[in-house]
Every structure is written in C-alpha cells, then in structure tokens.
Amino acid sequence: MIKSSLCLFISVLGCLANETPQELEVSRKILFDGQSLENWEITDFAGRGEVGLDGNGSAMLEFGIALTGIHWVGEELPRINYEIRWEAKKVMGTDFFGSLTFPYLKSHGTLILGGWGGALVGISCIDGFDASENDAATAHRFRTDHWYTCRLRVTGTHLKFWVDEEKLIDCDVEGREISMRTGEIEMSIPLGFSTYDTTGLIKNVTLIKLSD
Numbered sequence: 001m002i003k004s005s006l007c008l009f010i011s012v013l014g015c016l017a018n019e020t021p022q023e024l025e026v027s028r029k030i031l032f033d034g035q036s037l038e039n040w041e042i043t044d045f046a047g048r049g050e051v052g053l054d055g056n057g058s059a060m061l062e063f064g065i066a067l068t069g070i071h072w073v074g075e076e077l078p079r080i081n082y083e084i085r086w087e088a089k090k091v092m093g094t095d096f097f098g099s100l101t102f103p104y105l106k107s108h109g110t111l112i113l114g115g116w117g118g119a120l121v122g123i124s125c126i127d128g129f130d131a132s133e134n135d136a137a138t139a140h141r142f143r144t145d146h147w148y149t150c151r152l153r154v155t156g157t158h159l160k161f162w163v164d165e166e167k168l169i170d171c172d173v174e175g176r177e178i179s180m181r182t183g184e185i186e187m188s189i190p191l192g193f194s195t196y197d198t199t200g201l202i203k204n205v206t207l208i209k210l211s212d
Contacts, residue, residue, distance in 0.1 A: 024210045031072065031191075032086075032205035034058060039074030043067070043187050043194065058203040061195045063093055067184055070202075071101070071192030079103045083153045083208040084191070090144050093198025094118050097142070101180070101188035104154055108189045109178045111152050111161060111169075114142045115196065121168050123159055124181045136171040155210070 032040065034057030042051045047065030054060045061068040088098025096115040101108055110124045112131040119139045122131030131137055140163060142148065153160040159178075161169035180186050188194055193202050 026209040026211055028206055028208045030205070031074070031084075031207050032059065032202070034203050037070065039072060040070045041073045043069040043071050043192055045069060045184050045187065045194075049195075049199070054201060058089075058201040059193075060091075061193065061200050061202065063195075063197065063199045065197075067194050067196055069188055069192050069194030071188045072190060077103055077190055077207065078209055079105055080154055080156045081210040081212055083151055083210065084205070085149070085151045085208065086193075086205040087147050087149055087203050088113060088193075089147045089201040090114065090118075090142055091199040091201060092144065093195070093200075095196040095198050096120075097195050097198045097200035098148070098150065098202055099194050099196075100150075100152060101185065101190075101192045101194070102152060102154060103190050104159070104173075104178045105156070107178050108180050108186075109159070110180060110185055110188070110194075113148075113150065114140075114198075118142060121161070121163070123169065123171065123178070124185075125177075125179045126171070126173065127177050128179065130181060136169050138168050140166075140168055153210075 045067040049062035049064030049068040051061055090097035096113050098113045100111045112122050116132050121140050122137040124131040126134040149164050151162040157174040159171045159173055
C-alpha cells in the first residue's frame with residue numbers, strides 16, 4: 001500500500017514537472033511538415049529577406065531589412081486552450097530568430113524569441129507594455145546553429161513558454177490586455193513566425209488542442 005501510494009505521488013510530481021498530462025490533449029495537427037508551405041504565405045514585410053524550404057525539412061527566413069516571416073492562411077485556429085510546438089534555429093544575426101505571433105481570445109500577441117540583442121524572451125504586449133517592459137520578460141542564452149525545441153501554451157488564464165523543457169514564461173494574464181506591438185508585425189496574424197535582422201530556420205510546427 002505504501003509502495004503504491006509512493007508510485008502515485010511520483011507520477012503526479014512528474015505531471016506537474018512537465019505540465020503535459022495526456023488527458024489534457026484533445027487532438028494534434030501538423031501545421032508545417034517541412035515538405036511544402038501549403039496553408040502558409042510569405043508575410044509582405046517591407047525589406048523582407050527570401051523565404052523558402054531548405055531541403056532538409058525546414059522553412060528558411062533569410063536576413064532582410066528588419067522583419068522576414070510567414071503566416072498561416074489555412075483553417076481557423078483555436079484562440080485559447082492550445083499549444084504550439086516548433087523547433088527554431090538561428091543561422092546568423094543578432095536579434096529574434098523564431099518569434100511566434102499567436103491568437104488569444106479576441107486579440108493576438110507575439111512571443112519574442114531572442115530579441116533585443118539576442119537574449120530577450122517575452123510577450124508583446126501585456127497591458128500595453130512591450131516584451132522588454134512587462135513582467136513576462138526574461139533572458140536566455142541562444143547559440144547559433146543550434147536547434148531549440150519551443151512550446152507555447154495558451155489558456156484563458158495563463159501564457160506559458162518552454163525552451164528545451166525549461167520553463168521561461170509562466171504569466172497570469174486573466175483579466176489583462178494582450179495586444180500586438182503597433183507596426184508591421186500585425187501582418188503576422190492569426191499565426192506567424194518572424195525573424196528580425198536575422199536568418200532563422202523553423203520546422204516541425206504542431207498545434208495541440210487542450211481540454212478546458
């Protein structure tokens with residue numbers, strides 16, 4: 001009996017540690033499989049770099065003047081209770097290399113990955129404050145030519161983000177305003193990846209719907 005209870009306790013701790021209990025998952029869908037850009041469009045940022053497939057299962061967003069990106073034009077996506085998982089690599093540059101614009105309730109936000117000189121991770125915007133100015137902001141050292149596994153969870157109350165299973169953001173957003181930074185990044189809705197003065201690779205993009 002004691003042994004059984006201990007095993008159950010360890011199991012519960014495991015679920016809490018990685019926060020991915022399978023009973024929460026309703027369905028999953030591959031949004032980008034590396035074979036084509038079907039259901040994606042190149043975002044028409046001014047001065048954008050080239051966008052295409054690299055032949056190894058990735059979308060390449062090449063160095064341009066400021067922003068380069070792709071955005072989703074397929075079926076309607078959920079607005080809460082979902083996860084987006086993807087892998088991102090910085091090839092060259094000093095700013096964000098795999099940022100994600102995502103839907104949240106009636107608005108959108110942007111998860112910044114390696115911005116403001118290469119280390120900032122945060123959400124633009126919360127209560128009108130940019131990713132570098134609100135309480136979700138943190139720093140992480142990103143290396144060039146290294147694949148990072150990324151996971152963004154969006155619920156009605158929290159935005160959570162992991163890199164290689166390390167939780168970097170756990171922000172309570174219930175009752176708060178989530179919005180986008182004014183400017184060209186708004187062209188990334190409803191879901192879009194972007195780089196800034198940086199060449200980046202994106203692959204294995206998956207949407208996981210979660211139960212309420």
